[in-house]
Amino acid sequence: MRKLLDKIEARQRLVRETAERLREQIAELTGQLAAAEGTSERLETTRETVLELAAEDGTPPPERLPPGYRQILALFEQNGDGLRARDICRILGTGTEHRHTEGTRAPS
Structure with a gap:
Protein backbone atom coordinates (compact mmCIF):
# COMPACT_ATOMS: atom_id res chain seq x y z
CA MET A 1 0.00 0.00 0.00
CA GLU A 63 -6.60 52.28 -52.73
CA ARG A 64 -7.77 49.46 -50.47
CA LEU A 65 -7.70 46.13 -52.25
CA PRO A 66 -8.87 42.82 -50.84
CA PRO A 67 -6.14 40.32 -49.86
CA GLY A 68 -4.70 38.51 -52.86
CA TYR A 69 -6.13 41.01 -55.35
CA ARG A 70 -2.75 42.47 -56.31
CA GLN A 71 -1.39 38.95 -56.75
CA ILE A 72 -4.28 38.06 -59.07
CA LEU A 73 -3.73 41.26 -61.10
CA ALA A 74 -0.06 40.35 -61.45
CA LEU A 75 -1.08 36.90 -62.75
CA PHE A 76 -3.21 38.49 -65.45
CA GLU A 77 -0.37 40.83 -66.38
CA GLN A 78 1.99 37.86 -66.72
CA ASN A 79 -0.40 35.41 -68.37
CA GLY A 80 -2.92 37.55 -70.22
CA ASP A 81 -6.68 37.48 -69.96
CA GLY A 82 -6.96 33.79 -70.85
CA LEU A 83 -6.77 32.61 -67.24
CA ARG A 84 -9.70 30.79 -65.75
CA ALA A 85 -10.67 30.83 -62.07
CA ARG A 86 -9.33 27.28 -61.70
CA ASP A 87 -5.95 28.40 -63.15
CA ILE A 88 -5.78 31.29 -60.71
CA CYS A 89 -6.61 29.02 -57.76
CA ARG A 90 -3.96 26.52 -58.85
CA ILE A 91 -1.30 29.25 -59.20
CA LEU A 92 -2.23 30.86 -55.87
CA GLY A 93 -2.28 27.46 -54.16
CA THR A 94 -5.79 27.90 -52.73
CA GLY A 95 -7.23 24.64 -54.04
CA THR A 96 -9.23 23.94 -57.17
CA GLU A 97 -12.46 22.64 -55.65
CA HIS A 98 -15.72 24.32 -56.67
CA ARG A 99 -15.86 26.39 -53.45
CA HIS A 100 -12.42 27.84 -54.21
CA THR A 101 -13.02 28.61 -57.87
CA GLU A 102 -16.40 30.21 -57.15
CA GLY A 103 -14.88 32.29 -54.38
CA THR A 104 -12.20 33.50 -56.77
CA ARG A 105 -14.73 34.20 -59.50
CA ALA A 106 -17.24 36.04 -57.29
CA PRO A 107 -16.76 39.77 -56.66
CA SER A 108 -16.40 40.74 -53.02
Missing part, protein backbone atom coordinates in the same frame (compact mmCIF):
# COMPACT_ATOMS: atom_id res chain seq x y z
CA ARG A 2 2.88 2.38 0.81
CA LYS A 3 4.29 1.95 -2.73
CA LEU A 4 0.97 2.95 -4.23
CA LEU A 5 0.74 6.06 -2.04
CA ASP A 6 4.33 6.99 -2.97
CA LYS A 7 3.44 6.72 -6.66
CA ILE A 8 0.41 8.94 -6.16
CA GLU A 9 2.50 11.53 -4.30
CA ALA A 10 5.16 11.45 -7.04
CA ARG A 11 2.50 11.95 -9.70
CA GLN A 12 0.93 14.81 -7.72
CA ARG A 13 4.33 16.50 -7.46
CA LEU A 14 4.85 16.13 -11.22
CA VAL A 15 1.39 17.53 -11.99
CA ARG A 16 1.96 20.51 -9.64
CA GLU A 17 5.31 21.25 -11.30
CA THR A 18 3.72 21.02 -14.74
CA ALA A 19 0.89 23.32 -13.67
CA GLU A 20 3.40 25.87 -12.33
CA ARG A 21 5.38 25.82 -15.60
CA LEU A 22 2.15 26.31 -17.53
CA ARG A 23 1.18 29.27 -15.29
CA GLU A 24 4.58 30.85 -16.00
CA GLN A 25 4.13 30.32 -19.75
CA ILE A 26 0.63 31.80 -19.60
CA ALA A 27 1.95 34.86 -17.76
CA GLU A 28 4.71 35.31 -20.35
CA LEU A 29 2.30 34.87 -23.27
CA THR A 30 -0.20 37.25 -21.66
CA GLY A 31 2.54 39.88 -21.50
CA GLN A 32 3.48 39.28 -25.13
CA LEU A 33 -0.17 39.48 -26.18
CA ALA A 34 -0.65 42.76 -24.33
CA ALA A 35 2.46 44.20 -26.01
CA ALA A 36 1.29 43.08 -29.46
CA GLU A 37 -2.19 44.51 -28.90
CA GLY A 38 -0.67 47.79 -27.71
CA THR A 39 1.50 47.99 -30.82
CA SER A 40 -1.49 47.22 -33.01
CA GLU A 41 -3.53 49.98 -31.37
CA ARG A 42 -0.69 52.49 -31.76
CA LEU A 43 -0.28 51.57 -35.43
CA GLU A 44 -4.02 51.94 -36.06
CA THR A 45 -4.01 55.35 -34.34
CA THR A 46 -1.00 56.39 -36.43
CA ARG A 47 -2.71 55.19 -39.61
CA GLU A 48 -5.89 57.10 -38.80
CA THR A 49 -3.88 60.25 -38.02
CA VAL A 50 -1.95 60.02 -41.30
CA LEU A 51 -5.20 59.58 -43.25
CA GLU A 52 -6.77 62.56 -41.46
CA LEU A 53 -3.75 64.76 -42.16
CA ALA A 54 -3.67 63.62 -45.79
CA ALA A 55 -7.37 64.41 -46.16
CA GLU A 56 -6.76 67.91 -44.79
CA ASP A 57 -4.14 68.40 -47.51
CA GLY A 58 -6.52 67.06 -50.17
CA THR A 59 -4.55 63.83 -50.69
CA PRO A 60 -6.88 60.95 -51.60
CA PRO A 61 -6.66 57.85 -49.40
CA PRO A 62 -4.69 54.89 -50.79
Whole structure:
Protein backbone atom coordinates (compact mmCIF):
# COMPACT_ATOMS: atom_id res chain seq x y z
CA MET A 1 0.00 0.00 0.00
CA ARG A 2 2.88 2.38 0.81
CA LYS A 3 4.29 1.95 -2.73
CA LEU A 4 0.97 2.95 -4.23
CA LEU A 5 0.74 6.06 -2.04
CA ASP A 6 4.33 6.99 -2.97
CA LYS A 7 3.44 6.72 -6.66
CA ILE A 8 0.41 8.94 -6.16
CA GLU A 9 2.50 11.53 -4.30
CA ALA A 10 5.16 11.45 -7.04
CA ARG A 11 2.50 11.95 -9.70
CA GLN A 12 0.93 14.81 -7.72
CA ARG A 13 4.33 16.50 -7.46
CA LEU A 14 4.85 16.13 -11.22
CA VAL A 15 1.39 17.53 -11.99
CA ARG A 16 1.96 20.51 -9.64
CA GLU A 17 5.31 21.25 -11.30
CA THR A 18 3.72 21.02 -14.74
CA ALA A 19 0.89 23.32 -13.67
CA GLU A 20 3.40 25.87 -12.33
CA ARG A 21 5.38 25.82 -15.60
CA LEU A 22 2.15 26.31 -17.53
CA ARG A 23 1.18 29.27 -15.29
CA GLU A 24 4.58 30.85 -16.00
CA GLN A 25 4.13 30.32 -19.75
CA ILE A 26 0.63 31.80 -19.60
CA ALA A 27 1.95 34.86 -17.76
CA GLU A 28 4.71 35.31 -20.35
CA LEU A 29 2.30 34.87 -23.27
CA THR A 30 -0.20 37.25 -21.66
CA GLY A 31 2.54 39.88 -21.50
CA GLN A 32 3.48 39.28 -25.13
CA LEU A 33 -0.17 39.48 -26.18
CA ALA A 34 -0.65 42.76 -24.33
CA ALA A 35 2.46 44.20 -26.01
CA ALA A 36 1.29 43.08 -29.46
CA GLU A 37 -2.19 44.51 -28.90
CA GLY A 38 -0.67 47.79 -27.71
CA THR A 39 1.50 47.99 -30.82
CA SER A 40 -1.49 47.22 -33.01
CA GLU A 41 -3.53 49.98 -31.37
CA ARG A 42 -0.69 52.49 -31.76
CA LEU A 43 -0.28 51.57 -35.43
CA GLU A 44 -4.02 51.94 -36.06
CA THR A 45 -4.01 55.35 -34.34
CA THR A 46 -1.00 56.39 -36.43
CA ARG A 47 -2.71 55.19 -39.61
CA GLU A 48 -5.89 57.10 -38.80
CA THR A 49 -3.88 60.25 -38.02
CA VAL A 50 -1.95 60.02 -41.30
CA LEU A 51 -5.20 59.58 -43.25
CA GLU A 52 -6.77 62.56 -41.46
CA LEU A 53 -3.75 64.76 -42.16
CA ALA A 54 -3.67 63.62 -45.79
CA ALA A 55 -7.37 64.41 -46.16
CA GLU A 56 -6.76 67.91 -44.79
CA ASP A 57 -4.14 68.40 -47.51
CA GLY A 58 -6.52 67.06 -50.17
CA THR A 59 -4.55 63.83 -50.69
CA PRO A 60 -6.88 60.95 -51.60
CA PRO A 61 -6.66 57.85 -49.40
CA PRO A 62 -4.69 54.89 -50.79
CA GLU A 63 -6.60 52.28 -52.73
CA ARG A 64 -7.77 49.46 -50.47
CA LEU A 65 -7.70 46.13 -52.25
CA PRO A 66 -8.87 42.82 -50.84
CA PRO A 67 -6.14 40.32 -49.86
CA GLY A 68 -4.70 38.51 -52.86
CA TYR A 69 -6.13 41.01 -55.35
CA ARG A 70 -2.75 42.47 -56.31
CA GLN A 71 -1.39 38.95 -56.75
CA ILE A 72 -4.28 38.06 -59.07
CA LEU A 73 -3.73 41.26 -61.10
CA ALA A 74 -0.06 40.35 -61.45
CA LEU A 75 -1.08 36.90 -62.75
CA PHE A 76 -3.21 38.49 -65.45
CA GLU A 77 -0.37 40.83 -66.38
CA GLN A 78 1.99 37.86 -66.72
CA ASN A 79 -0.40 35.41 -68.37
CA GLY A 80 -2.92 37.55 -70.22
CA ASP A 81 -6.68 37.48 -69.96
CA GLY A 82 -6.96 33.79 -70.85
CA LEU A 83 -6.77 32.61 -67.24
CA ARG A 84 -9.70 30.79 -65.75
CA ALA A 85 -10.67 30.83 -62.07
CA ARG A 86 -9.33 27.28 -61.70
CA ASP A 87 -5.95 28.40 -63.15
CA ILE A 88 -5.78 31.29 -60.71
CA CYS A 89 -6.61 29.02 -57.76
CA ARG A 90 -3.96 26.52 -58.85
CA ILE A 91 -1.30 29.25 -59.20
CA LEU A 92 -2.23 30.86 -55.87
CA GLY A 93 -2.28 27.46 -54.16
CA THR A 94 -5.79 27.90 -52.73
CA GLY A 95 -7.23 24.64 -54.04
CA THR A 96 -9.23 23.94 -57.17
CA GLU A 97 -12.46 22.64 -55.65
CA HIS A 98 -15.72 24.32 -56.67
CA ARG A 99 -15.86 26.39 -53.45
CA HIS A 100 -12.42 27.84 -54.21
CA THR A 101 -13.02 28.61 -57.87
CA GLU A 102 -16.40 30.21 -57.15
CA GLY A 103 -14.88 32.29 -54.38
CA THR A 104 -12.20 33.50 -56.77
CA ARG A 105 -14.73 34.20 -59.50
CA ALA A 106 -17.24 36.04 -57.29
CA PRO A 107 -16.76 39.77 -56.66
CA SER A 108 -16.40 40.74 -53.02
